[in-house]
Amino acid sequence: MRILIVEDEKSLASEIKEFLEKEDYNCDLAFTGNEASDLIGINPYDFVLLDIGLPDLNGLTLIKKAKEFDSEAYFIVITARGELEDKIKGFDLGADDYLPKPFSLLELKSRIQAITRRKFGQQSSIIQFGKFELDIIKKYLKYENHTVDLTKKEYKLLSYLILNKNRILDRLQLTEHIWGEFYEDDYDSNYIDVHIKNIRKKLSLFDEANYIKTIRGIGYKFESDL
């Protein structure tokens, strides 16, 4: 997978690059709209991460230009403005997803994966652990032939942990994934613990193994060799 990161904040761009390269993506950097436009013209990208507030041209114009080049890249728009209008415009102009700043890099990765699954459909949608089967497209969890009854949030939480298996997910990352950017003014993530407790209880009905490991003070890790 080849990704172009278009972000005028060099420091942020290089952090994203560092993270994505660890995840085995090939990344190019463009700090201005014109650089990005040139690169899109030359290279076939799978994804373009696009900061909408570029110094030289509006990010949305760049999407339009890219479409003119017949680029098949998927666009994930990043913005500090969080403007609804831009959000709508972004989707209209062919942006495939939208991330408000600040976002966690894991969330970015999960968005990329989601688009990949949706558009390429090449990965198997079923992930297995123990005798459990998680279908991330049909959104269910089964043990042998029994459906595990999970609430929407529990499902979301579990699948996020599984998709990032063997990696510590901190409470804030989990909160962000589940609740998104709610404008509540408290940042109490104890609720995550309650959900995890419930998930563990539901899984233990079928399988005694403890898949979700608590990392004290930080968060949780889904451990499995699958």
Added chain:
Amino acid sequence: MKLPKLKLKSKLALFNALSKAIIVTALLFIVPWIVSEITIRETDNLLIQKLDRVTEMIDSLGIENYISRDNELKAFGSYNILKEEFISIEQISLDSLIDEIQFSQRIIDNELVDYRVLSYSLEKSGNNYLIEIGRSISTIIRFEEDMKRFAFLFLVIIIFITIILDLSFIQFLLNPFEKIVRKLKNTDHPTSFDYTEVQTSTSDFKYLDYTIHSLMHKIEDAFNNEREYISNVSHELLTPISIIQSKLDNILSDESLSDSDLLKIMDSKHTLGRLTKMVRTLLMMSRIENEEYLLIEKVGINNLVKNVAEEIEDKILVKELELKLILHSENIIINGNENLLFILLYNLVNNAIRYTQKGYIEIETSLENNKLVLSVSDTGLGISKENIAHIFSRFKNFTPHKDSFGLGLALAKKICDYHKIQIKVDSELEKGTCFTLVFP
């Protein structure tokens, strides 16, 4: 603000009417006196003119024409039948000259008549003669009455005309002023001020209009600057926050970190998370102030309540509270911004949960006087009377709560104002709080 009842226009008109009334009363006393003075003077002038003509005739025709030498009475008299006037000439033996006008009585045809009499002595052919010309008082009085009547009529007409003229002039004069007042009345927000200049030739009003315009511009600029400032600051803050967060994410993925380092980084992330929420909330508030949200979505109120209830369910469960929904049978549709309305209700319920340790939270929708009413009540801590006035202010927190920074209700109030929803709070300490929203 309580306005006094009288307008400037009415005050001026009232003063105008009063001053006219005073003038009229004064004239009622003065006019008769003036008129009689004038009539006496006029009569005297008339008598003098007549005397001139009589002396002229005596000069040209000779005194004998009037008093013949054989006339024993040595006198001449003439009067008209109505006894309005008389002229008499008689020979007198007097040394001193007489030239006077006075009121006196004469007996004519055995009748006593009041006259204004001009007496004048004249020396002719060695003899002294006295000429007397009289005009009856009744004639004078009749003239005087006519004069008075005319004067009063004139007075009334003049006063009537001036009052009308004054009133229309005051109206005309104050018209620009009223326009300025109307402009101010129609301005409920610095950005909605109408900057069309008021046409006037009165420099004071021009100055007033100009001053109000320039002040309004200043207020509007200050207002816009503040909005822009908050909005820019929020934008500019989100990018550096994003950089720090990405760096922390990358550091966290380093497995060689010690546990204590991990905890420190988590702590930083936590702080950063609070900062993010705060900046986002401020940004949202400034965007509401900028009226960037459209209020055109149709939102079913019961659906909204159910969505919020679903979203917040886990918080209720964690605190072992009960969430009661009492919904109106009809899913009333309101116009607004669904996202904002969701945040409004979410914040109210979230706030209720935060300050409630046991009991229940109740969300009720109902119709009162044909208006949609939504209330969120709890059995929580309650708010003391002195604090109720400040609960919608930014950064006000009355109970220490480590994860809250007091923007939730300020945002809720902003969203209500933006949707023209009335928000009321009733609260009793230790019993609970009830927020009531009355939709327009």
